[in-house]
Amino acid sequence: MLxxxxxxxxxxxxxxxxHPDTEIVAVWDEVxxxxxxxxxxxxxxxxxxxxxxxxxxxxxxVIVDAPTNMHRDVMVAAARADKHIFTEKVxxxxxxxxxxxxxxxxxxxxxxxVAMRRLPMASTRAVKEIIDQGLLGEVVxxxxxxxxxxxxxMPERPRGLLSDSFLNRExxxxxxxxxxxxxxxxxxxxxxKAESVTAALGYFTGRDIEDNAVVTLRCANGAxxxxxxxxxxxxxxxxIEIHGTHGTVFYSETGIGEMMYSRISGAQNFTLNQPPxxxxxxxxxxxxxxxxxxxxxxxxxxxxxxAFDQWVAHIQQGTKAxxxxxxxxxxxxxxxxxxxxxxxxxxxxxxx
Numbered sequence: 173m174l175x176x177x178x179x180x181x182x183x184x185x186x187x188x189x190x191h192p193d194t195e196i197v198a199v200w201d202e203v204x205x206x207x208x209x210x211x212x213x214x215x216x217x218x219x220x221x222x223x224x225x226x227x228x229x230x231x232x233x234v235i236v237d238a239p240t241n242m243h244r245d246v247m248v249a250a251a252r253a254d255k256h257i258f259t260e261k262v263x264x265x266x267x268x269x270x271x272x273x274x275x276x277x278x279x280x281x282x283x284x285x286v287a288m289r290r291l292p293m294a295s296t297r298a299v300k301e302i303i304d305q306g307l308l309g310e311v312v313x314x315x316x317x318x319x320x321x322x323x324x325x326m327p328e329r330p331r332g333l334l335s336d337s338f339l340n341r342e343x344x345x346x347x348x349x350x351x352x353x354x355x356x357x358x359x360x361x362x363x364x365k366a367e368s369v370t371a372a373l374g375y376f377t378g379r380d381i382e383d384n385a386v387v388t389l390r391c392a393n394g395a396x397x398x399x400x401x402x403x404x405x406x407x408x409x410x411x412i413e414i415h416g417t418h419g420t421v422f423y424s425e426t427g428i429g430e431m432m433y434s435r436i437s438g439a440q441n442f443t444l445n446q447p448p449x450x451x452x453x454x455x456x457x458x459x460x461x462x463x464x465x466x467x468x469x470x471x472x473x474x475x476x477x478x479a480f481d482q483w484v485a486h487i488q489q490g491t492k493a494x495x496x497x498x499x500x501x502x503x504x505x506x507x508x509x510x511x512x513x514x515x516x517x518x519x520x521x522x523x524x
Contacts, residue, residue, distance in 0.1 A: 173185055173188075173196055173198070173199045173200070173201075173210065173234075173235050173237070174200050174201075174222070174225075174234045174235065174236045174237065174238055174246055174250070175200065175201045175202055175203075175207070175236070175237050175238035175239070175242075175246075176199075176201055176206055176207070176210050176237060177201075177202070177203070177237055177238055177239045177337075177338070177343065178237035178238075178239075178260045178338070179334065179338055180237065180260055180287075181210075181237035181260075184235050184237060184258070184260070184287070184480060185210070185214075185235070187478065187480040187481075188235060188480070189214075191480065191481065191484060193484055193488070194484060196214055196216055197216055197217075197228075197230060197231060198211070198216055198217050198218075198219060198225050198228060198231060199211040199214070199216060199217070199218050199219070200218070200219045200220075200221075200222050200225045201218075202238060202239070202242065204218075204220055207220075222246065222249060223249065223253075226249060226250060226253035226255060227253065231255060232255065232256060232487070233255055233256030233257065233258065233282075233283070233483075233487065234250045234255045234256070234257055234258070235258045235259075235480075236250070236257060236258070236259040236260065237259075237260050239340075239343035239344065240262065240264070240265050240343065240344055240345040240346075240350065241265065241342060241343055241344075241345050242343075243259065243262075243263065243264045243265070243269065243273070244264050244269040244270075244272060244273060247259060247273045247276070247277075248272060248273055248276045250282075251273070251276035251277045251279070251280040251282055251284075252276060252280060254280055254282060255282060256282045256283040256284070256483070256487050257277065257282060257283070257284045257285075258284075258285055258287065258479075258480060258483045259284075259285075259286050259287065260286075260287050261286050261287055261288055261353055261357075261500070261503065262286070262350055262353060262500070262503055262504050262507055263286050263500045263501065263503070263504050264504055265345035265346070265350065265504075265507075265508065266504070266508050267501065267504050267505045267508055270500070270501055270504040270505075271501070274497060274501065283483065283486045283487045283491075283492070283493070284493065284497060285479060285482060285483040285486065285493045285496050285497075286479075286496060286497070286500035286503075287479040287480070288354070288357050288479065288496070288499065288500070288503070289354070289478070289479060290318075290354045290357075290358055291357065291358075291361065291476075291479070291496075291499070292475055292476035292477060292478060292479065292482070293475055294471045294472075294473050294474060294475040295412070295423055295425070295452070295454075295471050296358065296361070297473045297474075297475065297476060298423075298454060298471045298472070298473035299362065299412055299414065299421060299423055299454070300361070300362065301473055302421050302454075302456065303362060303414065303416075306418075306460065307418065307419050307421075307456070307458040307460050307461065308414060308415070308416030308417070308418055308419040308420065308421060308458065309416040309417030309418030309419060309459075309460075310393075310395075310416055310417045310418075311362065311363060311364070311395055311414060311415075311416045312394070312395050312396070312415055312416055312417060313395065313396055313397075313398075313413075313414070313415040314359050314362045314363040314395075314396075314397040314398070314412075314413070314414050314415075315359075315397070315398040315400070315411075315412075315413040315414075316354075316355040316358045316359045316362075316397075316398075316399060316400070316411070316412050316413075317355060317400040317401075317408065317409075317410065317411045318352055318354045318355040318358075318400070318401055318410050319348075319352065319400065319401055319402030319403070319404075319405040319408045319410075320352070320402070320403065320405065320408070321333075321403070321404065321405060321406045321407075322334040322403045323339070323377050323379065323383050323403040323404060324377075324403075324404055324406060332403070334403065339379060339381050341380050341381050344381065346381060346382070346507070346511060347373075347379070347381030347382040347383055347385075347403070348381070348382055348383050348384065348385055348401045348402060348403045349371075349373065349382060349385040349387065349401055349507060349510060349511070350507050350511075352401045352402075352403070353401070353503060353507060355399045355400060355401050356387065356399050356401075356503055356506055356507060356510075357499055357500075357502070357503045358412065359389060359397040359398070359399045360389070360397070360499065360502050360503065360506060361499060362397075362412075362414055363389060363391060363395060363397040364391060364395070365391065365392075365502075366389035366390060366391050366397065366506065366522055367390055367391055367392045367521065367522060368389075368390045368509075368519045368520060368521045368522060369387060369388070369389055369390075369506055369509035369510050369513055369519065369520050369522060370387070370388045370390075370513050370518075370519045370520075371385065371386070371387045371388075371509075371510035371511070371513040371514040372385070372386050372387075372514065373385050373511075373514045376404045377403075377404060382514075383402065383403040383404050384401075384402045384403070384404055385399075385400070385401045385402065385510075386398065386399065386400055387399040387401075387506070387510045387513075389506065390519070409424040409425060409426060409452075410424065410425050410426075411423065411424040411425075412424070418458055418459045418460050419456065419457055419458030419459060419460065419461075420456070420457055420458075421454060421455065421456045422454070422455040422456075423452060423453070423454050423455070423471075424452050425452040426452070452471070453468055453469060453470055453471070454468070454469050454470075454471060455467070455468050456469065479496075482496070505522055506522070509522055
């Protein structure tokens with residue numbers, strides 16, 4: 173485990189502990205006190221020096237949950253030490269750094285995978301199947317919203333659920349857009365390659381990182397994607413909305429903010445006002461179907477293995493996560509372009 177800075181550090185540690193073919197054998201953290209505590213919890217050694225950990229011959233791979241501004245140096249060092257790499261999104265804050273990481277990975281011949289947790293979900297796969305089946309015709313508009321109330325005041329947490337250390341601008345290299353970027357890679361996944369990016373960022377709570385963001389992608393054929401991310405929306409559902417020349421599909425599910433509020437507040441009478449469970453329903457209408465009405469259906473497409481499980485499988489099979497890496501690079505490029513757009517007030521061409 174390379175750092176527990178990220179809010180999902182413990183989640184990925186748990187996945188490593190629960191997977192039948194992996195175990196945690198060492199911890200490094202840029203904050204020694206935190207790293208020692210996590211290592212002691214697991215009964216494994218803590219290394220103050222990253223190079224010393226990477227020199228251990230019994231370590232096959234690393235899970236990187238270090239601050240985003242350390243990703244390039246940490247992962248290049250890991251690749252040069254012949255360690256397989258699983259990393260929390262984004263690959264890096266800039267495309268240049270991300271490409272340097274992938275170059276080091278390719279030169280070392282190690283397995284690399286970036287965690288984009290919504291990509292293997294059943295809902296994502298079901299929507300993509302509808303697109304690939306041509307039921308929507310040509311896709312002309314994609315809108316994905318992913319937001320929660322992570323920085324709004326909560327009982328006993330006046331500054332919200334997310335810690336100030338996690339929201340450190342220098343370490344995170346941004347705010348909600350770079351952290352809650354699931355809507356970014358999903359919009360790119362459904363829409364296809366974009367030509368340019370435009371962004372508007374909001375600072376609703378007065379922090380030095382954005383807590384509200386809207387990004388638009390424009391494709392060469394005129395198709396448009398709208399990305400929404402926020403830390404300041406209470407009970408907002410996650411949603412996907414895709415329109416095409418022959419049809420439309422909607423998907424939504426209970427907002428993570430609603431679940432977080434329940435956990436933190438300890439509400440006794442808490443009930444979900446969206447479909448229970450992690451997956452909701454698809455709402456589809458298509459000129460290519462016999463029905464002239466909207467069709468509401470459960471998500472029946474099976475989920476793919478989780479990102480961590482995919483990484484382990486690629487290592488065991490000696491294969492490369494080609495599509496994951498390509499989408500991860502596009503994610504970094506879009507996020508970097510969005511920040512440049514917000515700063516300049518202009519559209520930024522991808523590839524420039």
